[in-house]
Amino acid sequence: MTMSATGGPAEDRSAPSPRGLAGRTAYGTTTTAFYGEAGRPTPNERWVVPEYSNTGRRFDETVRDRARAIIARYPEPRSAVMPLLHLCQSMEGFISADGVTFCAEMLDMSEAEVDGVVTFYTMYKRKPCGEHLVSVCTNTVCAALGGDQIYQTLREHLGVGQEETAGEPGTPGSLTLEHVECLACCDFGPVLTVDYEMFDNQTPQAALELVQALQRGERPTPTRGAPLTDFKDAELQLAGFFEDREDDVDAPSAAPQTLRGAQLAADRGWRAPAMPEQPPAFPDLPDKK
Numbered sequence: 001m002t003m004s005a006t007g008g009p010a011e012d013r014s015a016p017s018p019r020g021l022a023g024r025t026a027y028g029t030t031t032t033a034f035y036g037e038a039g040r041p042t043p044n045e046r047w048v049v050p051e052y053s054n055t056g057r058r059f060d061e062t063v064r065d066r067a068r069a070i071i072a073r074y075p076e077p078r079s080a081v082m083p084l085l086h087l088c089q090s091m092e093g094f095i096s097a098d099g100v101t102f103c104a105e106m107l108d109m110s111e112a113e114v115d116g117v118v119t120f121y122t123m124y125k126r127k128p129c130g131e132h133l134v135s136v137c138t139n140t141v142c143a144a145l146g147g148d149q150i151y152q153t154l155r156e157h158l159g160v161g162q163e164e165t166a167g168e169p170g171t172p173g174s175l176t177l178e179h180v181e182c183l184a185c186c187d188f189g190p191v192l193t194v195d196y197e198m199f200d201n202q203t204p205q206a207a208l209e210l211v212q213a214l215q216r217g218e219r220p221t222p223t224r225g226a227p228l229t230d231f232k233d234a235e236l237q238l239a240g241f242f243e244d245r246e247d248d249v250d251a252p253s254a255a256p257q258t259l260r261g262a263q264l265a266a267d268r269g270w271r272a273p274a275m276p277e278q279p280p281a282f283p284d285l286p287d288k289k
């Protein structure tokens with residue numbers, strides 16, 4: 001039986017989405033649909049997990065060994081919650097109810113505490129992701145430079161909306177689309193990332209060609225940083241396991257534009273004021289009432 005995250009039987013929503021958007025396979029049409037009658041997940045549906053994630057087989061001894069290695073990096077086990085969640089996401093492509101239980105057990109935390117972290121950070125996905133995660137920046141600078149048009153172009157091409165997946169999640173060529181807040185590369189806007197690798201100075205046409213290449217199984221070279229792998233592998237790296245890719249992920253991520261300010265300061269001999277030997281004393285604080 002497919003269970004909801006709250007432990008009750010999941011409602012059968014196996015009918016295909018009536019939206020009928022081109023290019024979209026509503027995930028779970030053969031197991032559990034994530035989409036309601038409006039064609040979009042409702043808050044309850046977001047917690048429905050596919051049956052395979054309830055077997056526990058994804059958290060075998062190899063994963064437990066990795067979890068123990070992560071926990072050993074920290075003085076307190078609970079401090080390891082974020083990389084441990086990335087490890088879970090590298091196994092399943094999202095954070096399932098089983099993933100939450102696994103983290104809670106390994107970290108001696110309650111499931112509610114782990115859930116609190118999962119639901120706070122947008123990098124933890126609550127639905128299975130595609131082979132690749134495409135994140136389009138639509139924050140102020142990128143939006144002004146065309147980010148909204150890029151997102152709209154990809155949305156129409158893939159036939160999906162925010163955090164929805166075109167194709168069966170995890171299968172080759174499947175893509176999850178999202179629009180995100182500032183990716184901290186405003187000087188290269190509009191930007192997008194694929195599995196968190198940067199593609200700078202995008203246009204709707206360039207982004208469309210990039211996505212079409214991903215759907216064909218190609219892995220275009222990012223503008224900066226490491227070569228593309230896939231979403232799960234990126235998650236494994238975020239958990240701290242690089243699988244002989246140390247040199248790749250050490251690739252330079254700065255470009256001349258990024259360093260322009262530092263270069264100008266160096267050319268002109270500008271320096272930040274030296275730090276004082278002793279930090280200034282804190283002012284007296286009024287008593288709390």
Ligand code: FES
Pocket residue numbers: 137138139140141142143181182183184185186187189190191
């Ligand atoms: S606004 Fe898009 S990277 Fe900053």
